[in-house]
Amino acid sequence: MSQLNVEEQKVLLYDPSRCTGCLFCEVACSYYHFKRFDLDKAHLHVQFDEKNGEFEAAYCQHCDEPLCVAACPKEAIVKDEKTGWVKVNPMKCVGCQTCTVACPLSVPWFNMDFHVAVKCDFCDGDPQCAKFCSPQAIKVATRREAWEFNAKHYLEVDV
Amino acid sequence: MVKYALFLGCQIPMRLPSIEIASRRVFNILGLEAVDLLGYSCCPEPVVSRLLDETAALAVSARNLTLAEDLGLDMLTLCNGCYETLAEANEALKHDAERRSEVNTILRRYGREYAGKVDVKHIVEALYEDVGLNGIRKHVTKPLKIRAALHYGCHLYREYKTSDIMRKPNMMREIAMQTGVDMIDYGLERLCCGYPSMQANEEFSLKHRLLPKLSRMRSKGAEAIITICPACTIQFEIGQVMLRSYGFQFNMPCINLMELLALSFGVPHRDLHLELHRSPVQQLVQKVLGVS
Numbered sequence: 001m002s003q004l005n006v007e008e009q010k011v012l013l014y015d016p017s018r019c020t021g022c023l024f025c026e027v028a029c030s031y032y033h034f035k036r037f038d039l040d041k042a043h044l045h046v047q048f049d050e051k052n053g054e055f056e057a058a059y060c061q062h063c064d065e066p067l068c069v070a071a072c073p074k075e076a077i078v079k080d081e082k083t084g085w086v087k088v089n090p091m092k093c094v095g096c097q098t099c100t101v102a103c104p105l106s107v108p109w110f111n112m113d114f115h116v117a118v119k120c121d122f123c124d125g126d127p128q129c130a131k132f133c134s135p136q137a138i139k140v141a142t143r144r145e146a147w148e149f150n151a152k153h154y155l156e157v158d159v
Numbered sequence: 160m161v162k163y164a165l166f167l168g169c170q171i172p173m174r175l176p177s178i179e180i181a182s183r184r185v186f187n188i189l190g191l192e193a194v195d196l197l198g199y200s201c202c203p204e205p206v207v208s209r210l211l212d213e214t215a216a217l218a219v220s221a222r223n224l225t226l227a228e229d230l231g232l233d234m235l236t237l238c239n240g241c242y243e244t245l246a247e248a249n250e251a252l253k254h255d256a257e258r259r260s261e262v263n264t265i266l267r268r269y270g271r272e273y274a275g276k277v278d279v280k281h282i283v284e285a286l287y288e289d290v291g292l293n294g295i296r297k298h299v300t301k302p303l304k305i306r307a308a309l310h311y312g313c314h315l316y317r318e319y320k321t322s323d324i325m326r327k328p329n330m331m332r333e334i335a336m337q338t339g340v341d342m343i344d345y346g347l348e349r350l351c352c353g354y355p356s357m358q359a360n361e362e363f364s365l366k367h368r369l370l371p372k373l374s375r376m377r378s379k380g381a382e383a384i385i386t387i388c389p390a391c392t393i394q395f396e397i398g399q400v401m402l403r404s405y406g407f408q409f410n411m412p413c414i415n416l417m418e419l420l421a422l423s424f425g426v427p428h429r430d431l432h433l434e435l436h437r438s439p440v441q442q443l444v445q446k447v448l449g450v451s
Contacts, residue, residue, distance in 0.1 A: 021350050023355060024206050024313070028210055132206050134243060
């Protein structure tokens, strides 16, 4: 049985109104995981709509009921019962990319070097993307805070 | 007289000395005493150096902070990157006793120790809070009639006092307004100039960060870009040259806020050595002032 209080789970929360598009989050993520300054290797991606001047980010929500976990045929993706963070075990992954298709945000991506899926692992509790974000556009928050923010920002309703 | 330990950083004295000249002139005029921080090193750079070795980066920052502590002064930075590095390190060292102890163990090998008594201020904070807008405005003898677009720079949004990331950018805007410039709102003020992503992907940095900003500034009629951060200045100046190889022609002058203040205070443009810029700042100033 899960020991996790869903509302208190630590997740990443992105506020597009604070983002500058500097991509230090991607730089830090790729270096932390691959020791490379390679934006393509980052586990999150910030997109900038040049026409409207708006930002958005695709990043793992460490879902309560992750579709990537449900879709994986090899049980290579596991949601940690204590922390709620969803991680890929590269020793079990066969690189079928079903998780990429199943995820609404296509967060798990296929690493061509290792032929396995890779994704955000919450940096063992100290997410580098949040740590290096100057305007704190991406930060660590509770699931409850993320619900409230996203409902207000995207649905314009209060939770 | 307000007194600070001046942290010049690397880029300003080495690559953009006209900003240092202008800053010293502005300090004299406004009665801000900036004591040189002798023996300082790189701050170090706020992201890559911390990623490579966080403890080493913190120790380098702490050593710089001890130099200000020796003088009994708070530290003043002219660069956004230096500000974030030193303020971030200062926060960690002041509030995390374990980290401070670890770093002081390293510093003691070099005969130094940081007690956490220094505050770090960005130049826009010092100008806004210590001098004030009225104090600045009364020295403006040559208002500059330039249509200018502001670029704040990402590290200026780093906040420790409030959650309002526009606190320092708004200060910068209000200070710039005192010089008489006609401020152009172009809608992409917050967008990064591309300097950080340049290290990872040059084409992306130039075409998807610098180019949208420059295009929007030009379409809104800006004659010049006002920056405060030397890294952003380098990106705007060198980046415009690099964009030519991708088929985009820009030649917009990029002037630092301190240079703008110095000019509006009547400091002769020749004294500022604006010819050291890699964008046509000198030509713009000569045109505006009607001098050759």
